[in-house]
Amino acid sequence: MIEIRNIRKTFDGRTVLNNISAVFETGKTNLIIGQSGSGKTVLLKCIIGLLRPDSGDIMYDDAGILHLRKHELDKLRKEMGMLFQGSALFDSMTVLENVMFPLDMISRDSYRDRKKRAMFCLERVNLLNSEHLYPSEISGGMMKRAGIARAIALNPKYLFCDEPNSGLDPKTSLLIDELIHDITKDYRMTTVINTHDMNSVINIGETIAFIKEGVLEWQGNKFEVITSNNQALNDFVFASDLFRKIKDMENQKEG
Amino acid sequence: MKSSLHILGEYTLLMGKTFTAPTRWGMFFRQLMREIYKLGADSLGIVVIISIFIGTVIAIQISLNISSPLIPKFTIGYTTREIILLEFSSSIMCLILAGKVGSNIASEIGTMRVTEQIDAMEIMGVNSANFLILPKIVGLMLFIPVLVVFSMFTGIIGGIGASYADINGMTPSSFIYGLQFYFNSYYIAYSVIKALVYAFIIASVASYFGYNVKGGALDVGKASTNAVVMSSILILMADVILTHILLT
Ligand SMILES: Nc1ncnc2c1ncn2[C@@H]1O[C@H](COP(=O)(O)OP(=O)(O)OP(=O)(O)O)[C@@H](O)[C@H]1O
Numbered sequence: 247m248i249e250i251r252n253i254r255k256t257f258d259g260r261t262v263l264n265n266i267s268a269v270f271e272t273g274k275t276n277l278i279i280g281q282s283g284s285g286k287t288v289l290l291k292c293i294i295g296l297l298r299p300d301s302g303d304i305m306y307d308d309a310g311i312l313h314l315r316k317h318e319l320d321k322l323r324k325e326m327g328m329l330f331q332g333s334a335l336f337d338s339m340t341v342l343e344n345v346m347f348p349l350d351m352i353s354r355d356s357y358r359d360r361k362k363r364a365m366f367c368l369e370r371v372n373l374l375n376s377e378h379l380y381p382s383e384i385s386g387g388m389m390k391r392a393g394i395a396r397a398i399a400l401n402p403k404y405l406f407c408d409e410p411n412s413g414l415d416p417k418t419s420l421l422i423d424e425l426i427h428d429i430t431k432d433y434r435m436t437t438v439i440n441t442h443d444m445n446s447v448i449n450i451g452e453t454i455a456f457i458k459e460g461v462l463e464w465q466g467n468k469f470e471v472i473t474s475n476n477q478a479l480n481d482f483v484f485a486s487d488l489f490r491k492i493k494d495m496e497n498q499k500e501g
Numbered sequence: 502m503k504s505s506l507h508i509l510g511e512y513t514l515l516m517g518k519t520f521t522a523p524t525r526w527g528m529f530f531r532q533l534m535r536e537i538y539k540l541g542a543d544s545l546g547i548v549v550i551i552s553i554f555i556g557t558v559i560a561i562q563i564s565l566n567i568s569s570p571l572i573p574k575f576t577i578g579y580t581t582r583e584i585i586l587l588e589f590s591s592s593i594m595c596l597i598l599a600g601k602v603g604s605n606i607a608s609e610i611g612t613m614r615v616t617e618q619i620d621a622m623e624i625m626g627v628n629s630a631n632f633l634i635l636p637k638i639v640g641l642m643l644f645i646p647v648l649v650v651f652s653m654f655t656g657i658i659g660g661i662g663a664s665y666a667d668i669n670g671m672t673p674s675s676f677i678y679g680l681q682f683y684f685n686s687y688y689i690a691y692s693v694i695k696a697l698v699y700a701f702i703i704a705s706v707a708s709y710f711g712y713n714v715k716g717g718a719l720d721v722g723k724a725s726t727n728a729v730v731m732s733s734i735l736i737l738m739a740d741v742i743l744t745h746i747l748l749t
């Protein structure tokens with residue numbers, strides 16, 4: 247479980263995150279949603295410790311990440327996996343080398359075991375025949391999947407995904423959502439996902455935190471999203487006509 | 502603009518982070534081999550070409566300028582050797598390499614910074630500075646002196662080539678006699694020591710500018726220009742200081 251309390255972050259006097267508190271539960275896919283520029287990436291970077299919030303606290307199962315010593319932080323980081331918004335694959339390495347990198351640097355297993363683990367992760371994300379290609383030689387969706395494989399290589403307790411399906415077609419998006427969901431369940435990870443994709447919200451939104459202009463506007467789950475009366479949330483989630491019609495139908499059924 | 506004190510502080514901190522024992526020596530040596538191979542493959546050709554041509558031109562220029570019958574012809578070979586050994590093959594060559602290798606390093610690391618590859622390493626608990634920068638510094642310090650010695654040989658060969666052109670009475674035999682005249686092998690050591698210092702400057706300064714890029718592709722370009730300018734200035738300053746320490 248990860249708990250954030252009263253996170254505030256400013257850049258040069260401009261407040262980007264204002265007093266955000268939330269709980270991300272173990273074994274669930276926890277979503278952070280919000281418009282482009284609302285502060286999702288900044289929040290995620292604060293949570294993983296790449297940015298330091300101006301004030302507030304971030305607890306990983308009772309360990310406050312802001313107060314850890316260097317070697318304690320390094321230890322905690324070995325339990326984190328992260329998929330970056332732009333995949334952040336190492337472009338001088340092949341897909342297989344990318345997935346093996348955390349294993350090579352951290353794990354003490356033999357080469358054979360490390361390679362076996364990497365191949366297992368690649369199989370998990372359905373990338374088995376591309377392991378010898380370089381990031382510049384694969385598609386955006388494949389890069390995301392390779393990024394996920396690298397993130398789960400060390401079998402992390404905490405998995406973070408920054409817009410895992412932005413820029414992908416609906417079908418591939420769905421596959422990636424399901425993949426993250428399945429991995430979360432299979433290994434009981436605490437998974438935090440940034441997204442502005444409504445399909446993801448409806449599919450895998452086990453807990454949802456809606457951020458608007460740096461403020462936590464609404465919290466709930468995918469069922470509550472449909473019935474919520476929060477105007478800002480409705481404007482955001484049901485921006486598309488199709489979704490609005492579905493919502494009306496759902497509400498009629500209930501009413 | 503950052504103040505120079507600020508830059509110095511950041512640079513020192515980065516070097517502190519870089520100079521720690523690698524957690525995985527196997528990975529370190531793999532990276533080191535890559536760096537040396539890349540440097541050799543990228544720079545050997547240009548070093549050889551530039552050195553041959555400059556060696557040739559130095560010999561021709563000197564023979565054109567020494568026309569007095571009172572000055573013996575072997576002076577041409579002697580002077581050419583001194584210029585190449587003392588200054589050209591180390592300092593001038595490293596200025597050229599600062600442009601070529603330095604900008605390369607800065608843009609490589611800078612690109613990794615803006616595409617979050619460095620963040621990705623940090624998140625895994627990997628010391629990114631140690632993993633990325635240390636092999637570059639060690640690789641350059643091992644291989645740039647080799648390039649410098651190579652440049653000495655090929656520069657001298659260029660000079661010998663020029664002596665066949667029979668300009669102002671310069672002959673190959675007088676040139677070669679001049680090459681051996683009053684030969685002081687300490688000058689080679691002096692150049693190699695300079696090359697070691699320059700290699701450290703090029704690798705560490707370029708890495709610093711790349712590692713601290715903020716922004717996007719445009720800033721990577723700026724960083725690599727800054728890296729070249731800064732390391733060139735530092736090389737020239739080091740040249741003055743080292744010459745004072747080692748030769749006077
Ligand atoms: N390093 C930074 N320095 C200054 N401002 C920043 C920095 N990083 C982010 N911001 C600002 O913080 C705000 C939130 O950015 P953030 O990247 O978190 O948005 P986001 O919700 O992830 O958007 P998207 O969905 O487009 O990825 C933006 O207004 C951005 O300009």
Ligand SMILES: [Mg+2]
Binds near residue numbers: 331
């Ligand atoms: Mg973002």
